Amino acid sequence: MAMQQPAPTSWLHCVTDSDVWWSFKSSPTTVAAALATLFIFLMAFLAPLLAPHTPFDPATLSLSDGLKPPVLVSPDGDWTFPLGTDDQGRDVLSSIMYGTRLSLIVGFASVIVAMLIGITLGLVSGYFGGAVDAVIMRVADVQLTFPAILVALLIDGVVRGIISVQRHDEIAIFVIVGAIGLSFWVQYARTVRGSVLVEKNKEYVQAARVIGLSPVLIMVRHVLPNVTGPVLVIATINLGLAIITEATLSFLGVGLPSTEPSLGTLIRLGNEVLQSGDWWITVFPGATLAALVLAVNLLGDWLRDALNPKLR
Amino acid sequence: MAVSNNPPLLEVKNLRVEFPTRRGTLLAVDDVSFDIAPGEVLGVVGESGAGKSLTGNAIIGLLEPPGRIAGGEVKLEGRRIDNLPYEEMRKVRGAKIGAIFQDPLTSLNPLYSIGRQLVETIQTHLPLSASQARKRALDLLKEVGIPGAENRIDHYPHQFSGGMRQRVVIALALCADPRLIVADEPTTALDVSIQAQIIALLKRLCREHHTAVMLVTHDMGVIAETADRVAVMYAGRIAEIGPVRDVVKQAKHPYTKGLMGSIPSLGVRHDKLTQIDGAMPRLTEIPPGCAFNPRCTVRGQRCMVERPNLMSAGASRAACWLHDRGGVGAPVTKELVDA
Amino acid sequence: MIAFILRRLLQSIAVLLAVGLVAFSLFRYVGDPINAMVGQDTSMEDRALLRERLGLNDSPPLQFLRFVSNAARGNFGLSYRTSEPVGRMIFERVPATLELAFCAAIFVLFVGVPMGVYTGLYPKHWSSRLLQTVSLLGVSLPPFLLGILLILVFAVMLHWLPSFGRGQTVQIGWWTTNFLTISGLKALILPSITLGLFQLTLIMRLVRSEMLEVMRTDYIKFGRARGLSNRAINFGHALKNTLVPVITVMGLQLGTLIAFAIVTETVFAWPGVGQLFLQSVQFSDIPVMAAYLLLIALLFVVINLVVDLLYFVVDPRLRSQGGAAKVAGH
Numbered sequence: 001m002a003m004q005q006p007a008p009t010s011w012l013h014c015v016t017d018s019d020v021w022w023s024f025k026s027s028p029t030t031v032a033a034a035l036a037t038l039f040i041f042l043m044a045f046l047a048p049l050l051a052p053h054t055p056f057d058p059a060t061l062s063l064s065d066g067l068k069p070p071v072l073v074s075p076d077g078d079w080t081f082p083l084g085t086d087d088q089g090r091d092v093l094s095s096i097m098y099g100t101r102l103s104l105i106v107g108f109a110s111v112i113v114a115m116l117i118g119i120t121l122g123l124v125s126g127y128f129g130g131a132v133d134a135v136i137m138r139v140a141d142v143q144l145t146f147p148a149i150l151v152a153l154l155i156d157g158v159v160r161g162i163i164s165v166q167r168h169d170e171i172a173i174f175v176i177v178g179a180i181g182l183s184f185w186v187q188y189a190r191t192v193r194g195s196v197l198v199e200k201n202k203e204y205v206q207a208a209r210v211i212g213l214s215p216v217l218i219m220v221r222h223v224l225p226n227v228t229g230p231v232l233v234i235a236t237i238n239l240g241l242a243i244i245t246e247a248t249l250s251f252l253g254v255g256l257p258s259t260e261p262s263l264g265t266l267i268r269l270g271n272e273v274l275q276s277g278d279w280w281i282t283v284f285p286g287a288t289l290a291a292l293v294l295a296v297n298l299l300g301d302w303l304r305d306a307l308n309p310k311l312r
Numbered sequence: 313m314a315v316s317n318n319p320p321l322l323e324v325k326n327l328r329v330e331f332p333t334r335r336g337t338l339l340a341v342d343d344v345s346f347d348i349a350p351g352e353v354l355g356v357v358g359e360s361g362a363g364k365s366l367t368g369n370a371i372i373g374l375l376e377p378p379g380r381i382a383g384g385e386v387k388l389e390g391r392r393i394d395n396l397p398y399e400e401m402r403k404v405r406g407a408k409i410g411a412i413f414q415d416p417l418t419s420l421n422p423l424y425s426i427g428r429q430l431v432e433t434i435q436t437h438l439p440l441s442a443s444q445a446r447k448r449a450l451d452l453l454k455e456v457g458i459p460g461a462e463n464r465i466d467h468y469p470h471q472f473s474g475g476m477r478q479r480v481v482i483a484l485a486l487c488a489d490p491r492l493i494v495a496d497e498p499t500t501a502l503d504v505s506i507q508a509q510i511i512a513l514l515k516r517l518c519r520e521h522h523t524a525v526m527l528v529t530h531d532m533g534v535i536a537e538t539a540d541r542v543a544v545m546y547a548g549r550i551a552e553i554g555p556v557r558d559v560v561k562q563a564k565h566p567y568t569k570g571l572m573g574s575i576p577s578l579g580v581r582h583d584k585l586t587q588i589d590g591a592m593p594r595l596t597e598i599p600p601g602c603a604f605n606p607r608c609t610v611r612g613q614r615c616m617v618e619r620p621n622l623m624s625a626g627a628s629r630a631a632c633w634l635h636d637r638g639g640v641g642a643p644v645t646k647e648l649v650d651a
Numbered sequence: 652m653i654a655f656i657l658r659r660l661l662q663s664i665a666v667l668l669a670v671g672l673v674a675f676s677l678f679r680y681v682g683d684p685i686n687a688m689v690g691q692d693t694s695m696e697d698r699a700l701l702r703e704r705l706g707l708n709d710s711p712p713l714q715f716l717r718f719v720s721n722a723a724r725g726n727f728g729l730s731y732r733t734s735e736p737v738g739r740m741i742f743e744r745v746p747a748t749l750e751l752a753f754c755a756a757i758f759v760l761f762v763g764v765p766m767g768v769y770t771g772l773y774p775k776h777w778s779s780r781l782l783q784t785v786s787l788l789g790v791s792l793p794p795f796l797l798g799i800l801l802i803l804v805f806a807v808m809l810h811w812l813p814s815f816g817r818g819q820t821v822q823i824g825w826w827t828t829n830f831l832t833i834s835g836l837k838a839l840i841l842p843s844i845t846l847g848l849f850q851l852t853l854i855m856r857l858v859r860s861e862m863l864e865v866m867r868t869d870y871i872k873f874g875r876a877r878g879l880s881n882r883a884i885n886f887g888h889a890l891k892n893t894l895v896p897v898i899t900v901m902g903l904q905l906g907t908l909i910a911f912a913i914v915t916e917t918v919f920a921w922p923g924v925g926q927l928f929l930q931s932v933q934f935s936d937i938p939v940m941a942a943y944l945l946l947i948a949l950l951f952v953v954i955n956l957v958v959d960l961l962y963f964v965v966d967p968r969l970r971s972q973g974g975a976a977k978v979a980g981h
Contacts (some may be wrong), residue, residue, distance in 0.1 A: 022954055054937045066716060085736075095934065109836070139693070142666055146906075146910070146951075147907045147910040149910065149911065149914070153928070153929070154940065154944065156932060157931065157932035157933075157935055157940050158681050158940075159675075160932070160933075160935040161681045161937055162681060229882050244791075244793045247795075247796075248794075248795055251793075251795045252795075252913070252917055253929075257913060267799065269797070271799055273801065274803060274807065282803070283803070285794045286799065289793065289796060290788075290792050290793075293791040293792075293793070294788060294791035297791050298792060301787070365653055374876060376872075402878050402879075402880065403878060405875065405876055405877065406876065406877040406878025406879070407878055410874070410876075411876035411877075413869055413873055413876070414871070418868060418869035418870060419873040420890050420966060421874070421892070422892075422966075422967070423891050423892060423965065424888075433879065433885065436877070436878055436879055436880065444668040454870055468967040468968070470967070481873070484877055485871075485877075485879070489876075562893060628947060
């Protein structure tokens with residue numbers, strides 16, 4: 001296709017020459033946040049290759065390795081377990097790497113679910129208007145008054161009521177993705193709906209309708225590109241929130257089970273032995289979680305400002 | 313004129329206002345000097361971006377950062393005020409220099425009644441009790457022509473029309489009987505029918521209180537009607553300054569001439585209104601020599617390289633080589649070309 | 652104004668009914684109310700009889716009506732988990748949650764707003780930049796993690812403050828309070844900070860951006876031109892103009908505080924409604940979930956009404972809507 005003709009170098013040039021790139025380069029905090037995010041992502045997704053242990057394979061565990069402190073703070077440490085071990089003898093570093101991977105998977109998946117639901121409902125609501133619009137937006141209003149965590153808890157509780165506990169552990173990850181996704185769709189729907197309302201009455205849309213283009217095609221061609229920016233910003237900020245929500249649910253014991261622990265689950269497990277002073281089991285996963293969310297939030301803040309020059 | 317013999321109330325000398333930006337520092341007001349005598353109305357006219365509002369803001373000490381006074385001095389009653397610390401200058405503002413801004417809709421705090429805003433201003437500057445201050449507020453409202461002032465004093469800004477709000481703003485400026493009022497486009501945001509009333513009110517009040525006014529506007533009609541003297545600004549500098557009649561009838565600067573040619577006057581048949589071609593240069597693109605030279609119809613070689621300062625031209629002073637002995641075509645000295 | 656309030660009241664009732672419908676659907680169709688009331692060995696006939704007697708065979712609208720009228724009297728049936736009346740279980744725990752949320756709200760208000768004002772007035776000062784950065788950290792730190800860290804430092808390491816429970820409480824009528832004993836007050840400190848910090852950073856950032864916005868307005872500039880003192884401008888004029896958005900968000904956040912109490916109460920073993928709700932989620936104890944949902948909805952609705960009324964107090968433009976607005980014409 002003709003559109004893909006420009007050589008990759010000129011495409012690269014396009015990127016490095018843009019305002020967004022400029023604002024990225026000129027903010028050291030953002031560059032640091034991006035590097036930190038990249039580092040955590042790599043560490044998490046390459047966990048099977050990089051992690052020194054496979055902490056959730058019971059065959060590799062030995063209770064005699066239990067509760068080893070981190071090497072740098074105590075002479076009792078063992079270099080095979082640089083961040084120490086928990087009471088089951090699991091390597092904290094490896095647990096964190098695998099846990100972060102799960103946290104990220106759940107975070108991304110639920111943001112995508114929320115995005116799909118929100119964009120679809122926003123398009124439908126804005127395009128059809130009338131009663132459909134009214135119902136969707138009122139539901140959005142009511143849901144918005146309830147914090148996401150509450151909605152997610154409620155959904156989880158209902159699912160538990162319908163299916164058996166055993167089944168629940170197997171599908172826990174899907175339940176939690178669905179619950180978080182369902183509790184974050186409102187912002188996308190509102191943004192998309194607003195954009196549809198603006199575009200709907202423009203002449204080219206009317207014209208497209210007159211020459212018989214399908215409404216769906218019009219929406220996809222003209223409305224969606226307009227909302228890419230805002231949706232991306234919301235998605236980045238939501239990624240941080242989704243990770244926090246998942247961690248919170250897992251911490252509360254209604255998220256991912258301890259056989260498949262995310263960062264939140266690890267913190268919960270560590271918290272159970274916190275009173276005895278074995279702080280590293282909790283603090284390291286906690287610090288990883290905080291660093292991850294902080295880095296993602298910093299990127300989100302920056303992206304919002306960079307795509308919205310008016311706000312500066 | 314009689315007033316011009318008195319010692320000046322306000323002296324502005326070689327005022328420079330700068331804006332540091334990412335692409336270098338912009339000189340928005342460049343070497344501006346003028347006086348205002350007690351009770352005199354000086355009109356400052358120019359296109360937007362000519363630096364007239366900035367000059368006004370610099371005088372009241374409220375340049376918005378990053379703008380700053382980079383040189384020159386401002387004296388009020390012989391005392392320098394451009395370098396006063398914030399707290400000292402605060403006591404000058406409102407007490408000695410009142411200010412009126414462009415938009416009466418946004419100049420008043422929407423959450424407080426106008427009475428409260430008046431009383432607050434009065435008590436800031438005058439040692440009056442609450443009831444005395446309220447009495448004074450009421451008198452001021454009557455003076456600026458608010459009908460039913462006794463009832464209206466406790467109303468909120470949104471309950472007044474634009475013209476009425478500007479009257480309230482004028483009352484606020486007059487709270488402590490200042491010697492000078494800096495009025496920045498006081499009628500621009502108002503309906504045409506209201507504009508004349510507000511100008512008439514301002515004129516009457518200043519005559520009665522013997523208050524001088526620096527009237528900043530882009531509306532030559534308002535100036536012709538109100539001002540004693542006019543300063544015409546162009547690209548951050550004064551192009552011409554002089555008694556209003558001379559400037560209007562016998563403009564000495566080609567820019568002023570163009571400006572006057574673009575105003576229709578009543579009772580005179582115009583075949584066409586003249587207009588100045590082009591637009592005022594941006595601050596980043598001011599040409600060397602006279603800033604007006606790209607648009608000037610009578611420019612000579614000197615105008616392209618050497619910047620004219622104000623020089624006598626009849627009763628006025630104009631920054632144009634036409635009024636220099638050498639004229640616009642005079643040979644240019646070597647050093648100036650290099651500079 | 653009265654019409655406005657009436658309209659808001661109607662909207663509130665509609666929201667309550669909608670949430671009631673959700674709660675009812677949960678109550679009636681997700682769980683089986685009968686199972687909670689009878690033992691394993693009850694025969695099918697007895698169950699059917701009970702079903703008939705409880706009206707569970709009536710038409711859904713009629714059942715919903717009965718559910719709503721029962722709920723209005725605080726009757727939500729029996730807990731599946733403990734077989735106690737749900738209404739009483741919740742009532743007993745309400746004071747603990749409300750006192751915790753109240754303390755957190757005070758903390759948010761009296762620390763967050765001044766910090767926001769300060770950073771808004773002096774955005775370039777190094778301490779403002781520091782606060783701004785720290786606040787981003789506050790937003791990124793999940794409350795449960797903060798709670799754990801606070802426990803680790805102040806309870807486990809320093810032994811200054813208790814790590815769980817309400818301490819000693821005093822009973823006043825049906826209300827139990829923490830405010831009258833030293834140990835009760837001490838027990839409140841860590842949970843309140845945990846619950847409040849996230850909202851505090853939100854409020855601080857909001858007040859800051861509103862202050863920055865207001866400080867750019869013409870009436871602030873005109874206030875300076877009138878020679879008003881900095882104090883009058885900053886606190887009299889600027890702060891008051893930031894109040895409307897701040898009240899809105901505070902109102903919403905107060906609801907969020909109560910919901911987030913679920914997490915804080917779990918971390919600190921605080922015997923409040925949130926902890927009860929979490930237990931009910933884990934056991935799929937539908938009646939308790941339904942009742943909690945309605946309670947939260949009621950709280951939100953009441954808070955929103957109060958917020959709407961506060962608008963009228965703060966903003967004269969709303970007070971005179973209709974009547975005096977017409978005077979404003981030329």
